[in-house]
Amino acid sequence: MAGAVKTTCCYCGIGCGIVVQEDRNGQLKVEGDKDYPVNKGMLCSKGMNLHYTVMDSSDRLLYPEMRANRYQPRKRVSWDDALARTAAVFKTLIDKYGPDSVAFYASGQCLTEEYYVVNKLIKGFIGSNNIDTNSRLCMSSAVTGYKMSLGEDAVPVCYDDIELADCILVAGANPAWCHPILWRRVEAAKAANPQLQLIVSDPRITQSSALADVHLQVMPGTDIVLHHAIGRVLIEQGKADHDFIKQHTSGFAAYRETVMQRSIEEAAEICGVPAALIIKAAGMIGRARGFLSMWTMGLNQSVKGVHKNLSLINLHLITGQIGKPGAGPLSLTGQPNAMGGREVGGLSNLLPAHRSLENPAHRKVVQDFWGGGAIPEKPGLTATEMFEALESGQLKAIWIMCTNPLVSLPDAKRAEAALRNAKFVVVQEISHKPETLAYADVILPAAGWIEKEGTMTNAERRISYLDKLRPAPGEALPDAEIICRFAQKMGYPGFDYASPAEIYAEHCQLTKGTNIDISGLSYEVLKAQRSVQWPYTGSSTQRLFTDHRFYTPSTKAVIHSFPDENESEALSPDFPLILTTGRIRDQWHTMSKTGKVGKLKQHIPNAFLEIHPDDAAARNIAQDDLVVIENKRGSVRVKAQLTSNIKKGVVFLPMHWGKILNSDLQRANNLTSNLVDPLSKQPDFKYSAVAVSRYEKP
Ligand code: SF4
Numbered sequence: 001m002a003g004a005v006k007t008t009c010c011y012c013g014i015g016c017g018i019v020v021q022e023d024r025n026g027q028l029k030v031e032g033d034k035d036y037p038v039n040k041g042m043l044c045s046k047g048m049n050l051h052y053t054v055m056d057s058s059d060r061l062l063y064p065e066m067r068a069n070r071y072q073p074r075k076r077v078s079w080d081d082a083l084a085r086t087a088a089v090f091k092t093l094i095d096k097y098g099p100d101s102v103a104f105y106a107s108g109q110c111l112t113e114e115y116y117v118v119n120k121l122i123k124g125f126i127g128s129n130n131i132d133t134n135s136r137l138c139m140s141s142a143v144t145g146y147k148m149s150l151g152e153d154a155v156p157v158c159y160d161d162i163e164l165a166d167c168i169l170v171a172g173a174n175p176a177w178c179h180p181i182l183w184r185r186v187e188a189a190k191a192a193n194p195q196l197q198l199i200v201s202d203p204r205i206t207q208s209s210a211l212a213d214v215h216l217q218v219m220p221g222t223d224i225v226l227h228h229a230i231g232r233v234l235i236e237q238g239k240a241d242h243d244f245i246k247q248h249t250s251g252f253a254a255y256r257e258t259v260m261q262r263s264i265e266e267a268a269e270i271c272g273v274p275a276a277l278i279i280k281a282a283g284m285i286g287r288a289r290g291f292l293s294m295w296t297m298g299l300n301q302s303v304k305g306v307h308k309n310l311s312l313i314n315l316h317l318i319t320g321q322i323g324k325p326g327a328g329p330l331s332l333t334g335q336p337n338a339m340g341g342r343e344v345g346g347l348s349n350l351l352p353a354h355r356s357l358e359n360p361a362h363r364k365v366v367q368d369f370w371g372g373g374a375i376p377e378k379p380g381l382t383a384t385e386m387f388e389a390l391e392s393g394q395l396k397a398i399w400i401m402c403t404n405p406l407v408s409l410p411d412a413k414r415a416e417a418a419l420r421n422a423k424f425v426v427v428q429e430i431s432h433k434p435e436t437l438a439y440a441d442v443i444l445p446a447a448g449w450i451e452k453e454g455t456m457t458n459a460e461r462r463i464s465y466l467d468k469l470r471p472a473p474g475e476a477l478p479d480a481e482i483i484c485r486f487a488q489k490m491g492y493p494g495f496d497y498a499s500p501a502e503i504y505a506e507h508c509q510l511t512k513g514t515n516i517d518i519s520g521l522s523y524e525v526l527k528a529q530r531s532v533q534w535p536y537t538g539s540s541t542q543r544l545f546t547d548h549r550f551y552t553p554s555t556k557a558v559i560h561s562f563p564d565e566n567e568s569e570a571l572s573p574d575f576p577l578i579l580t581t582g583r584i585r586d587q588w589h590t591m592s593k594t595g596k597v598g599k600l601k602q603h604i605p606n607a608f609l610e611i612h613p614d615d616a617a618a619r620n621i622a623q624d625d626l627v628v629i630e631n632k633r634g635s636v637r638v639k640a641q642l643t644s645n646i647k648k649g650v651v652f653l654p655m656h657w658g659k660i661l662n663s664d665l666q667r668a669n670n671l672t673s674n675l676v677d678p679l680s681k682q683p684d685f686k687y688s689a690v691a692v693s694r695y696e697k698p
Helices: 050-055 079-097 112-126 140-150 180-192 223-236 242-248 252-259 264-271 275-287 305-319 338-343 360-370 383-392 412-421 435-439 479-489 500-510 523-529 613-618
Strands: 003-008 017-022 028-032 102-106 131-133 167-171 197-201 214-216 291-295 328-331 397-401 424-429 442-445 454-457 462-466 531-533 577-582 608-611 626-631 634-642 650-654 688-694
Touching: 003 462, 028 050, 079 102, 079 397, 079 424, 079 442, 079 479, 102 112, 102 383, 112 131, 112 338, 112 360, 112 454, 112 479, 112 500, 131 383, 140 305, 140 328, 167 275, 167 305, 197 275, 214 275, 223 252, 223 264, 223 275, 223 305, 242 305, 252 305, 264 275, 275 305, 291 305, 305 328, 338 454, 360 500, 383 412, 412 435, 424 435, 454 500, 462 523, 500 523, 523 531, 608 613, 608 626, 613 634
Parallel strands: 102 131, 102 397, 167 197, 167 291, 197 214, 291 328, 397 424, 424 442, 577 650, 608 634
Antiparallel strands: 003 017, 017 028, 454 462, 462 531, 577 688, 608 650, 626 634, 626 688
16 A cells, blocks of 8 residues: 655664655655654665665565474464464463563564563563563663662753754764764754864764864773763862752762862873863863763763763763753663663563662552552563573573574673573564574564554654554564463453554553653654653653752752772783774664665675774784684684774774674674673673784684
């Protein structure tokens, strides 16, 4: 059926509006939605090519498949058989080993409705909190940082603050490649306002740092030292807002003592940047009328991720740069609906509407609302803990939805061993490409983008409605419907929704009276308004904390103090280089969608190692030589790219590539550290100790 729909891009957390049109021959055309406030008609290379991922259905999973045991091949089965067997296995395991013997591992690409039903199923009816998502790998340090400082996982700003700021600090991020449309707004704001000062901190020279007035090319792992040093300069130069600090924050005295412990020269030495540049950056922040910060994986994916977040948020709190136009912290989300997932409580330590698992009153509200069993107090397993528990045999079954952990989890060889050891693996996916499918006992084909309706929330709390344009191929079903059908097979009530709109209405009702209240929202409102920012009880909320009352019990924001030492894996004579991993412009996560678009492969067709020429020379490595990167966890073999864009002593690998022709030699996560932040449980993807050598044919 030919037609057109307005929807949202399903890649990054910027959440651009897209108009998709289908002609009579089923050919699709996409363009940026000119009326959408996020992108105003613009799309990046990934968004512009999104329709190709749907038009080419050669890789799509069309029917449920199942195998009797791991020595048998999988065979096509009916939905009824696939779900009946899965329910029977889950029931047997739960009866024998308890509810914590099963787990769901979902994705920041799931729609809010999908997140809602799977969270309700495991917490409210199975009786375990074993649900986590790949958002744990992306956002959990920011979530914990916001909660500890502002009292809630609540991004206080909006994208319109970009045009209103006169100083922007981009920390540990390359938005020119990873959040391109947001970056185009930064570029346009800078072109329109010569007063706008841009600071970028990143160990690499990138397209983003090229636009900066100050590039702080820090050594990996030194962000807290840098932020503390900037804080010290701000205090010493009289730029701290003492009225704001006194009235609206707590913890300043201890913070002041902490940041005064290191001289600027000492901090500069540790960070590997000139002291003058730190002072210059602090001066820009101190003079700003509106100071906005943006960050992503460079801070979040760290063994000190929460403290890195807090050290940056502290700069806003000591200068009063929050709760006003053009000012505040803006964590950029890697995935399109990581925030929507958190709204429904889709992490192992959360309940719907940001309620706390440890709060008995919160648990009671939710369990009474759902009408299932008691929700356990004990947090469930996080992403990496799930795979450790599979490896040890404590966890028996895992249901993986819309994510490819064999490429995206750290220490990938261990994740592979874990799945090999699992008693039962269910994979719910759209494509047969993801490497994880190799370990599935049951494969459930899912509908993709524009094949189902639902909602997502972007990085500025903007909830958008995604319309359905065409049917899913074969027997693929929307993810929410798959989970609801399974829940009914398990015999649970409350999953007989007539439509996604009914699921959404239930979610909205459960937010009533919370800080993220969207009880005034429905599909009708979203269809009429296209998008709104939460909280929404009748009108959209552009900014939070404009009254400077925070969501902490005292209403004061908390300035935290902590040591600045990094606790990543130690370098050694055997493994003397720091490996940092990241993303390239035209690929998305594990390439299960972008990898099938020819145009997107043209930018960078193969994985590579970025290495400083001095480090290369010391190892007799020339440009394009095949090199081996290794440590005690595994090895990677790719071509070397010599560049002084990276600091000496640091090497960079892109994270997208998985198995190619059965070889995993381009998979960066063969090498990444299995350390996690103790507070957020987010892995330390940005700092692993490795050795690099030229590949010699045996
Ligand atoms: Fe999609 Fe992000 Fe690109 Fe926007 S910036 S088109 S949301 S990938």
